[in-house]
Amino acid sequence: MTAPVTRRTVLAAGLALPVAAQTPGRAGVTVGFTLNARVLDGGEQIVSVTLGTARLGIDPASLTAGAFTVHAKAASPIPLAPDELIFSEYDVDRPVTAARLDRHGDIVLDLAHAEGQVGGGTLGYIANRGRNVRLDLTYTITQNTPLRGRHGRPISITAFTQGRLSNPEVDAFGHHVSGSGMKYRLFTPGERGRPLIVWLHGGGEGASLPDGYYDNETTLRANRGALGFATREAQRIFGGASVVAPQSTSFWMEDGPRFAPQIQEIIQDVVRRHAVDRRRIYVAGCSNGGYMSLKMTTTYPRLFAASVPVCGVVASLQPGGPRLITDAELAGITTPTWLVASRDDTTVPPEANTIHAHDLIPGSLMSLYDQVVWNGYRFNGHWSWIYLARNDPRAGGTRVWQWMARRRR
Incomplete structure (x- = not known):
């Protein structure tokens, strides 16, 4: 989105x-x-x-x-x-x-x-x-x-x-395709046994366009969601971390249960090839990817050490329709979760989504901003992923990247 x-x-x-x-x-x-x-x-x-x-x-x-x-x-x-x-x-x-x-x-x-x-x-x-x-x-x-x-x-x-x-930041991520055909970009610091951060993009970076357009590019170029975790500051905080950004063949909310095993396949392949510390796998995503971050923790409750869904969707896409993630699923999440959103988000209203999820996920944290402003420029209220990419959310004196890095499964 x-x-x-x-x-x-x-x-x-x-x-x-x-x-x-x-x-x-x-x-x-x-x-x-x-x-x-x-x-x-x-x-x-x-x-x-x-x-x-x-x-x-x-x-x-x-x-x-x-x-x-x-x-x-x-x-x-x-x-x-x-x-x-x-x-x-x-x-x-x-x-x-x-x-x-x-x-x-x-x-x-x-x-x-x-x-x-x-x-x-x-x-x-x-x-x-x-x-x-x-x-x-x-x-x-x-x-x-x-x-x-x-x-x-x-x-x-x-x-x-x-x-x-x-673009040196983007070019540092290699191009890959999973066995099931899902494209992804991967940054590795060149050391083994390090943590892995999974970034799940928003709806605007998916595929399902005519002429087979499936570029494996927009996931990194549309915003700093994945790039933020590959910066020198983030790498210092995480002690060196691989960052993987899968690209949906359409959009995550189209069929989360179908995409979850495909994402898990990519994670397992990266873990195997790069000797990732299995106790330190983290998932984060924005909008469509915020939904998919939550879906991954409900589908694989023992896979992730922490989850950071940003302006994620849990409510029905149609009035009166079924929730994308049920209240029972949210209440059953055991992965440490930190939710991020902005009150002026009109694309994914926080009350029915982020705030509702926070009320149900046991022990979850939430950063709820009034608006999205960075370096004096006011962005669309939906773009609260900017705060995660800049390590701005904090609770009790601890910033979100440091909180993630301290979590172990």
């Missing part, structure tokens, strides 16, 4: 410079470039572009923010019907805030980016399908003024070739 906003990139040719700007110095220079991304709390954005200019010997004094223009176009990777609405497609110039050389001698163009900013995201949200998709990105770079080489010669780049999308 995440609203953001495959490495699907295409080649983009830069516009030629005026003849007067090309005639001196080296003509016909072509360079490749990399799109550098970062996952903000509201989703992934392209924050800079790196031009492969190391071989050209650029004089850094000749670099200015106005030396290049960066144009970005983002489009849906799958065909859409005329009446379908996708959020966060764009066709805009990206403001260049700074130009610099990195330690290799490549030019880095820093781009304006911020929470809620349109025109830099990597994901689009197809409204009627409730799904995020990786947008096809086409970046076009134009050099506006000649640069100088270290020996004073002018350098004009006449063509630019788009390369890969780089």
Whole structure:
């Protein structure tokens, strides 16, 4: 249920410079470039572009923010019907805030980016399908003024070739597919016998789209839910931990009882391959994944050392319909549980879901925020997973990551 906003990139040719700007110095220079991304709390954005200019010997004094223009176009990777609405497609110039050389001698163009900013995201949200998709990105770079080489010669780049999308946090998670066909991403710190954290995504990051679109990407790019546990701070708190993020073939609430064994299969495979400490397996998830976190602890009561469902669904999806998780199931949960939600969540109202679950789960903790605000920016009230990803929930002086790390099955 995440609203953001495959490495699907295409080649983009830069516009030629005026003849007067090309005639001196080296003509016909072509360079490749990399799109550098970062996952903000509201989703992934392209924050800079790196031009492969190391071989050209650029004089850094000749670099200015106005030396290049960066144009970005983002489009849906799958065909859409005329009446379908996708959020966060764009066709805009990206403001260049700074130009610099990195330690290799490549030019880095820093781009304006911020929470809620349109025109830099990597994901689009197809409204009627409730799904995020990786947008096809086409970046076009134009050099506006000649640069100088270290020996004073002018350098004009006449063509630019788009390369890969780089995000070190996301790229640290390997791509995998389970025996039953469920895709997942896995971060491992390289040590054996460590704990395992299972992150279960929201509805927006599932599959069940036309043309076989099942990307194994949006689970990490839509928010920092899984990435937070792979940060240096979290790894220090947990003493090093593997982090696994399965991706539903549709959405968890469609059929939790069917998905539970598939998730358990992934967990057991990771445990076996990486000698995970079986006493320290933790599960957390948001929205659809908050529901699935609770479902996993009702289905496998002896598997997890702790559970953190965020804005999880337990009530019926239809008025008067059966609960997704019954009161008896909630009352029977024995896994230590810490629930997180925001009072202004209109997508999954906390009273019938998080608060109701807290009232029934024996010994559970709950962090109930008034709204979702981080670094001065107010997010949609449904996005309370931001607080878990930032280790903000606390009880009795203990923060949620530390509480999780101390639990043993």
